Amino acid sequence: MKRMLTAALTAIALLLAGGCGGNDSRDESAPSPGGSAAYPVTVGDLTLGARPEKIVSLTPTATEMLFAIGAGPQVTAVDDQSTYPADAPRTDLSGIKPSAEAIAAKDPDLVVLSDDIDKIVSQLETLKIPVYLTPAAKSLDQTYEQIEQLGTLTGHRSEASALTDRMATDIKKIVDGVPRRSKPLSYYYELDPTLYTVTSKTFVGSVFSLFGMTNVADAADPDGTKGGYPQLSQEALVKSNPDTIFLADSKCCAQSPATVAKRAGWSTVTAVRTGQIYALDDDIASRWGPRTVDLARSVADAVAKVPA
Numbered sequence: 001m002k003r004m005l006t007a008a009l010t011a012i013a014l015l016l017a018g019g020c021g022g023n024d025s026r027d028e029s030a031p032s033p034g035g036s037a038a039y040p041v042t043v044g045d046l047t048l049g050a051r052p053e054k055i056v057s058l059t060p061t062a063t064e065m066l067f068a069i070g071a072g073p074q075v076t077a078v079d080d081q082s083t084y085p086a087d088a089p090r091t092d093l094s095g096i097k098p099s100a101e102a103i104a105a106k107d108p109d110l111v112v113l114s115d116d117i118d119k120i121v122s123q124l125e126t127l128k129i130p131v132y133l134t135p136a137a138k139s140l141d142q143t144y145e146q147i148e149q150l151g152t153l154t155g156h157r158s159e160a161s162a163l164t165d166r167m168a169t170d171i172k173k174i175v176d177g178v179p180r181r182s183k184p185l186s187y188y189y190e191l192d193p194t195l196y197t198v199t200s201k202t203f204v205g206s207v208f209s210l211f212g213m214t215n216v217a218d219a220a221d222p223d224g225t226k227g228g229y230p231q232l233s234q235e236a237l238v239k240s241n242p243d244t245i246f247l248a249d250s251k252c253c254a255q256s257p258a259t260v261a262k263r264a265g266w267s268t269v270t271a272v273r274t275g276q277i278y279a280l281d282d283d284i285a286s287r288w289g290p291r292t293v294d295l296a297r298s299v300a301d302a303v304a305k306v307p308a
Contacts (some may be wrong), residue, residue, distance in 0.1 A: 051155040052110035058095035059114040071154040085143040137288040188242040195232040204229040216240035245271040248285035278302040
């Protein structure tokens with residue numbers, strides 16, 4: 001997913017940062033006695049007359065959501081970046097450069113995408129293929145909403161609600177378990193070695209904000225014109241002197257505390273001097289799905305290691 005996120009930053013700019021219309025409202029259906037949505041169901045502008053049994057997911061985050069709510073058996077194909085769970089039916093379909101013809105060949109009754117790239121939605125709708133968009137969340141609430149909407153669309157409404165409740169409870173417990181500091185810790189979150197990063201206005205930034213941490217990249221995109229994904233200069237990064245560094249490029253780009261410590265000019269950075277550099281799992285760090293709990297736990301573990 002790191003490759004996908006980097007591609008989004010460079011090839012399709014900051015589409016992920018802009019919300020896509022049509023999926024903001026809650027479903028308008030009544031629940032069945034079992035707690036799942038009765039059909040037809042409506043989420044935003046999308047109405048499904050029957051439970052989808054051939055779902056194609058072209059976004060790794062949605063793939064994780066679908067399997068986590070019990071809709072995995074209904075998923076017949078996922079994109080080439082959907083690496084989790086291991087038994088997801090991975091194909092050569094692309095969510096970055098989607099092909100309507102290739103998608104249609106899977107005969108789906110629901111397609112899940114993160115963005116309307118190259119007007120793929122209208123192409124699929126012309127082919128009478130329903131599409132649900134899951135743009136990059138900017139907050140935990142948006143993540144919960146996407147999970148619950150997928151639950152409604154797939155007939156797993158109660159399972160989706162149970163999942164979001166569990167996530168919220170687990171994350172709160174993790175955050176509450178970290179003692180607050182008199183002075184907030186600052187952090188730098190690295191997307192790749194060219195110093196692309198995230199600001200507090202992104203989903204990742206919102207997770208770190210739960211711990212009262214300050215983001216050294218915020219000054220690089222104060223008005224959000226860069227979508228929350230600015231590229232820092234080395235001079236600016238060193239000058240910002242973060243207390244901690246988190247690496248979301250450990251798998252894709254082989255970055256580690258050791259490689260960061262060897263970077264020319266970085267020896268004066270507090271995080272480098274004190275050894276407060278933490279490598280994250282790229283995929284978990286780049287997705288806003290159920291494993292956000294794992295990301296929160298990784299941040300909590302790192303904060304706990306920083307001397308008060």
